[in-house]
């Protein structure tokens with residue numbers, strides 16, 4: 462069983478992911494970007510202001526391919542529950558937004574199409590829903606307003622993904638207290654695990 466946590470920066474994914482480790486001590490907890498050298502390359506690119514968005518897409522995707530073959534698929538083959546803080550949908554939503562001003566017609570669809578031949582679809586995706594202003598505020602960042610404008614595009618992309626695959630997603634109101642968010646997520650997981 463593969464469960465993923467998705468949402469804007471600051472939506473509270475990592476807070477939930479950490480609290481779930483106490484509830485499900487036998488599950489495999491993982492995340493993207495990963496801690497491998499592919500993940501290091503991704504963080505290098507995140508910190509480079511002049512990073513080419515297409516090059517960045519392929520760094521994130523390389524990190525995902527390695528994550529799948531090294532962590533996710535072996536754990537699923539062993540019958541483990543895998544809980545990942547971010548996964549493929551982050552690429553569809555975020556790189557769908559960073560590539561929006563380039564020559565690719567429908568970047569979200571393009572990014573999804575390059576994953577389709579090799580990725581593993583999550584069984585359940587918990588989407589922590591938060592408005593872009595609160596997200597930008599919570600996650601800090603250099604220019605709050607630029608950040609909120611970008612996150613608005615990312616959020617629109619998440620909405621497109623949910624519309625396209627409604628039975629996979631569960632939406633949780635991430636403006637609640639951390640305790641209420643964690644309880645809502647636990648209720649969803651208890652129903653399927």
Ligand SMILES: Nc1ncnc2c1ncn2[C@@H]1O[C@H](COP(=O)(O)OP(=O)(O)O)[C@@H](O)[C@H]1O
Nearest residue numbers: 469470471472473474475476599637638639642
């Ligand atoms: N439900 C919540 N309400 C208010 N603040 C929160 C909530 N969840 C997380 N935070 C705070 O917001 C910031 C970002 O949370 P984090 O879990 O790192 O989000 P993400 O992993 O989605 O970027 C942290 O300072 C965290 O303490």
Ligand SMILES: Cc1cn([C@H]2C[C@H](O)[C@@H](COP(=O)(O)OP(=O)(O)O)O2)c(=O)[nH]c1=O
Nearest residue numbers: 469470471493494521547551552555556600
């Ligand atoms: C996994 C992934 C992350 N990202 C972005 C989201 C974040 O801004 C940044 C780092 O991810 P992350 O460390 O999960 O940040 P946060 O905890 O603030 O949500 O990388 C993408 O743009 N594409 C991706 O495929």
